Amino acid sequence: MKKITSALANKILRGLEDEKAFWVNKEESSSTYVAANNEEPVVPEYDYKEVADKIAEIDDRIAIIKHALNLTNATARIQVGDAQMSVDTILIKMAQLNKRKEILDEMRKRLPKERDEMSAYSLRVSRSTVPEYIYVNYDLDLVKSEYERVFEMIMEMQIALDRYNQTETFEVDI
Numbered sequence: 001m002k003k004i005t006s007a008l009a010n011k012i013l014r015g016l017e018d019e020k021a022f023w024v025n026k027e028e029s030s031s032t033y034v035a036a037n038n039e040e041p042v043v044p045e046y047d048y049k050e051v052a053d054k055i056a057e058i059d060d061r062i063a064i065i066k067h068a069l070n071l072t073n074a075t076a077r078i079q080v081g082d083a084q085m086s087v088d089t090i091l092i093k094m095a096q097l098n099k100r101k102e103i104l105d106e107m108r109k110r111l112p113k114e115r116d117e118m119s120a121y122s123l124r125v126s127r128s129t130v131p132e133y134i135y136v137n138y139d140l141d142l143v144k145s146e147y148e149r150v151f152e153m154i155m156e157m158q159i160a161l162d163r164y165n166q167t168e169t170f171e172v173d174i
């Protein structure tokens with residue numbers, strides 16, 4: 001058993017994925033060869049069992065680390081503001097809040113009154129001269145403050161998560 005942080009686990013996983021890509025590429029490039037009937041073939045060095053065993057060994061290590069990481073993400077509690085949350089809950093909430101932030105960002109950028117461009121196009125087709133406008137049906141200041149609140153919540157969660165990922169350890173059998 002070895003104690004590692006989530007940050008280190010993710011670095012190890014990236015390294016294992018790179019190593020696996022090397023062996024998969026080796027298999028793709030060396031498992032077959034082309035030769036003409038009238039020439040001596042150049043047969044690449046390739047041992048199916050060696051390559052398959054290496055890939056399986058890497059996959060096993062990846063599965064062990066990901067499982068340990070998933071367990072700690074589901075069970076470890078992190079203080080975020082006034083609440084304690086698990087890592088997986090933080091990740092879910094951050095994704096939800098980021099989607100909400102995008103909507104609020106679009107809303108806060110709108111003008112209280114804008115000319116409807118689609119209507120302007122329709123005007124040329126129908127030859128009507130009455131322009132149409134789009135009006136916001138909400139309090140722009142409220143939306144702006146809500147955007148800032150959501151942005152702050154995301155930052156607070158990200159900072160707590162970064163701190164956790166860099167400092168808290170969990171055990172993994174690697």
